[in-house]
Amino acid sequence: MPDFAISATGLTKSFGGVPAVRGIDLAISTGTIYGVLGPNGAGKTTTLRMLLGIIDPDRGERRVLGHADPLTVASLVGYLPEERGLYPGMSAREAIAFMGALRGLPLAEARRRATALLADHDLPADRPIRALSKGMAQLVQLLGTIVHEPRLIVLDEPFSGLDAINQQRLEELIRAQAAAGVTILFSTHVIAHAERLCERIAIISSGEVRFEGEIAAARARLPSRVRLAAKVVDGSWRASLPADAVHREGAWQFQLPDGGIEPLLATLIETQAGIETLVIEPPSLHEAFVSIVGDSDTPDGRAAK
């Protein structure tokens, strides 16, 4: 088994002269949950489509499960596209079995597994897709993505359109697959999902990787924030607050000073300010994301979607 389920070097793609992806490098370790984050139009879907072999890059190299041509290992890969697609006239069982057969499962075995998966998730097997709710249809498609027991699952905006309960179910399913040793790669522009699920992330903006690494490292790029509330509101201690401090929601908020919190804490005690709240909060991934992406969501980037 290769160390990296996916590796890509310098992937580049333009559409009609408009660059969508500009030299992306990725290395996704086997058995991890990896998130590709980015604003709308950042080039996430184009990157995933290149990695899956749906489209070829203009330049650059990719290896999926150790193979340069992703389609040669299609039977080991599961893919949930952003724009969900199922034949509306097919029954849920046939839809899942069809997706399994496409990935190399014998049809009888695919049907058997489809029946079992649908029963596990309390879904009607014989009802046509067109008669299912959107959430149920999406779940059917997800089951079709895993019916052949892939070693790599690629999910493009998997939480889009799901209600809170189904989002929770999907998160559990992703964790269960990862626990079984499956590599999960998913894209999202909803940071909270990545923060809960991923071990590593890549933040893409305007077709370029702006950050790649562990979530903690992304958050560490920003200083922690301090929230401070005191009984003596107008005491002399206020002169010791950093210049960026603002009073919001009943507390002073500011970035943790380079010298740490101790000098300010000493002043607060000395002046008997009466500390009510003192919280040092590490930055959220959302804040790190906004900071990293900045205003790079250019019209060029939007065209990539």
Add this chain to the structure above:
Amino acid sequence: MNRLFRSSWVIARRDYVATVWSKTFLLFLLGPLLPLVLGGGYGAVMAGQTRAADHPIQIIMSRSDTAALMEARAVLVRRLGENALPRLSVRSEADAQPALTGSLDKPGLAAPADLLARLSGRVGLIVDQARAKRAVGSALPLPVVIATRSDIALGKADDASVDLARGAQLVLFFLTMLLAGMMISNLVEEKSSKVIELLAAAVPVDAIFLGKLLGMLGVSLTGIAVWMSVGICAAAVLPTDMALSAPAVGWPIFLALGVAYFATVYLLTGAIYLGVGAQAGSVREVQTLSMPLTMGQLVIFGIASASVGEPNRPFGLAATIIPWTSPFAMIARAAQFAQLWPHLLALLWQIVALAVMIRIGARMFRRNVLKSGRSTTAQLGYGFLRKGGRGEVE
């Protein structure tokens, strides 16, 4: 290669089941029966008219005039054939029609209006012959036809085999025109329901194209099998005097070749329909594209039809070599000539051409629809047309 066929089979099976197990397939099966029913009705009416025309003309004249007319007809029949002249009989019933009355010098033909025009000329010929015989004492000299027979070196090409060749081409053409047109919109479902993304991520685009073609070929063959079964049953029940001359290769091989050539011409034509239809962005575009493609089919049929009977002349050879005309030209050849090896060669060539067509269609699809790779010249042209001649390409 194995994976290509396995993937194609999965897609073909899905398309076949989805089509054949739908309610609309029943309408599809009934479609061709409508013209057959209308044709049958029309045939029955025409047969009635023919029977009326075949009714013997009652001669209501003197005995000598009647004998003269009978003799004149017999002389003419020897040169023109029995079917060329109306039958004559001595009056057997009152008010019979058609009837020839009066005398040889002043005859009158009584018949329904629709028969009068058809009979008067030929009855006049008999009367003229009888009057001439009476006037000069011998029959009028008839024009002499000099018949020359030329043997064609490669085999027989008589009228009957030419008719069979043309008939087989016509059947092949109609079936292809009726059935291959379905391919043009065959990827619309996948594109509109976004299934195409799933397919393209799982199997090569070549397999999608081949699977779609094979699936619809299966649907077409199912339809043809049903129609043939109905036709055979109808022929067994209804009286018919239709007689076909045997093809040069014999009926079993001819029918097998018919199926093989239908498959190749269907797949070759379907590959174009599928490839072009796959580029269309909407149903409106699909509809707009169908007419020029149908006209192309007519041109192909015209070329193939003109080559009947002369397979070794340049035109015939061209029709044999051009992949889309080749099945038509070769089924005509099977009707006329007994050699089998040209058919093996032609089928191989058609399969190679089909593989190339699928490849081209798949590449265009990848580049134009999936936006993978650079545009080819053909795609630039298509893009130019889609953009209304503004010269932009997506």
